[in-house]
Amino acid sequence: MEQNNPCLACGACCAYFRASFYWSETDDVTPGGVPIGLAEDRPPHFRVMNGTNQPEPHCVALVGEIGRSVRCSIHPCRSSSCREFQASYADGATLNPCCDQARTRWGLAPLTPEDWRRPK
Numbered sequence: 001m002e003q004n005n006p007c008l009a010c011g012a013c014c015a016y017f018r019a020s021f022y023w024s025e026t027d028d029v030t031p032g033g034v035p036i037g038l039a040e041d042r043p044p045h046f047r048v049m050n051g052t053n054q055p056e057p058h059c060v061a062l063v064g065e066i067g068r069s070v071r072c073s074i075h076p077c078r079s080s081s082c083r084e085f086q087a088s089y090a091d092g093a094t095l096n097p098c099c100d101q102a103r104t105r106w107g108l109a110p111l112t113p114e115d116w117r118r119p120k
Contacts, residue, residue, distance in 0.1 A: 012066060
């Protein structure tokens with residue numbers, strides 16, 4: 001069965017959390033890394049995605065409308081903090097309270113295992 005990806009109709013985590021990562025993940029140090037122009041320094045050893053280090057975060061790389069249709073404009077070179085964030089039940093079994101918290105902030109229901117199944 002082909003898997004549905006509810007993250008493509010969400011984006012809440014990208015507009016709720018600060019996306020910080022180790023400074024060497026940017027493309028000025030690591031080829032193919034996070035574009036340095038989309039990050040700012042967060043001394044002493046980190047950088048943060050522009051738009052996420054503020055009271056109402058919204059990553060500059062997020063394109064689209066939260067809760068409808070979104071995508072990461074730098075998906076192949078996103079940071080480790082983004083790569084490691086798991087949506088609830090993405091693996092079929094594990095709840096992520098942080099995912100639920102972000103979705104709730106944007107008026108979206110928490111994900112369930114059924115959200116990952118392709119509608120017929």
